[in-house]
Amino acid sequence: MSAMHNNRIVYLNGEYLPESEARISIFDRGFVFADAVYEVTSVIDGKLLDFDGHVARLERSLGELGIRKPLTREALLDIHRELVARNELTQGLLYLQVSRGNSGDRDFLFPAEDVAPTVVLFTQSVPNLVDAPKARTGIKVISVPDLRWGRRDIKTVQLLYPSMAKMMAKKAGADDSWFVQDGFVTEGTANNAYIVMGGRIITRALSNDILHGITRAALLGYAREAQIEVVEMNFTIEQAQRADEAFITGASTFVMPVVEIDGVKIGSGEPGRVAIRLRELYIHEARKAAI
Structure with missing residues (x-):
C-alpha cells in the first residue's frame, strides 16, 4: 500500500522531505519561464520501466536547452529507488523535473553557468495502472x-x-x-x-x-x-x-x-x-x- 498522500516523501536538491516541507524559490526559472524539462517513469511491482530510455531522453532535452546535467544515471537510479521504497510505491509513476535554477531575479537572459539546476522528484500512486x-x-x-x-x-x-x-x-x-x-x-x-x-x-x-x-x-x-x-x-x-x-x-x-x-x-x-x-x-x- 502506498503512503498517505500528505505524508509523501519527495526529493528536492539532494534532500528527501515530506511534501509539505519542500520549498522552491519564486525566482526559479521553471516557475517564471517554464525553463525546465521533465520525465515520467512508470513503476510496476515496485520496479522502474524503461528507465535508461528516460534518462537518455532527459540528457538530450537538457543538452538541447543548454541546462547542466545535474546528476549521473547511477545517482538518478538511486533516487528513484529510494523514493519508491520510502513511499511504498508498488504501482504508479515517478515524476522528475530539472529546471535551469534560481537566477536571483526575473530576467530573460539565462543565469551564469555556475547556477545549480533545481531537481525535483515525486511519486504518484496509480493502483490501476496495469488494469486500467x-x-x-x-x-x-x-x-x-x-x-x-x-x-x-x-x-x-x-x-x-x-x-x-x-x-x-x-x-x-x-x-x-x-x-x-x-x-x-x-x-x-x-x-x-x-x-x-x-x-x-x-x-x-x-x-x-x-x-x-x-x-x-x-x-x-x-x-x-x-x-x-x-x-x-x-x-x-x-x-x-x-x-x-x-x-x-x-x-x-x-x-x-x-x-x-x-x-x-x-x-x-x-x-x-x-x-x-x-x-x-x-x-x-x-x-x-x-x-
Whole structure:
C-alpha cells in the first residue's frame, strides 16, 4: 500500500522531505519561464520501466536547452529507488523535473553557468495502472489544431496548450485530443498516436514535431520482434477514422485503444485485436526488463 498522500516523501536538491516541507524559490526559472524539462517513469511491482530510455531522453532535452546535467544515471537510479521504497510505491509513476535554477531575479537572459539546476522528484500512486478500466473500453478523442511551439521533441514543462486540449476533450465528452498540423496528426496531448490498417501499425516518424516517446520506442521494438509490420508515415484524421484500429502509447497509459475520433467510431467501435495484443505484449516485456 502506498503512503498517505500528505505524508509523501519527495526529493528536492539532494534532500528527501515530506511534501509539505519542500520549498522552491519564486525566482526559479521553471516557475517564471517554464525553463525546465521533465520525465515520467512508470513503476510496476515496485520496479522502474524503461528507465535508461528516460534518462537518455532527459540528457538530450537538457543538452538541447543548454541546462547542466545535474546528476549521473547511477545517482538518478538511486533516487528513484529510494523514493519508491520510502513511499511504498508498488504501482504508479515517478515524476522528475530539472529546471535551469534560481537566477536571483526575473530576467530573460539565462543565469551564469555556475547556477545549480533545481531537481525535483515525486511519486504518484496509480493502483490501476496495469488494469486500467479504459483499456477494456477504449478512449474517445477529438482533433484540435497543433498550436504548440516547434520543438516538441524536447520534453519541456510547457504544457499549457496540451492541458487546454485535454479540457476541450472533456467538454466534448471525450477522453483526449489529437493534434493536427498541416492536415496530419502529430500526436496526442501526452502520448504518441497510431492507427492500424491491414495488420500494419502506422505512426508518424520522429522529428521536431513530436515527442520521441520512450514507450513508443520500446513498443515498436517489441512489435517488430513479434513480426508485426511498422510503417512510419503521416496520416490524417480521415484516414484514422477509416482505419481498422487506433491507439496511443505513453508512460502513464502503456498502450491504450482509441475507439472513436471526432464522433466517428473506429472499426467495430471496440478495442481492436492488435491494440489489445500490443498492450499485453508491452506490459509483459516491460515487466521482464524492469529494474
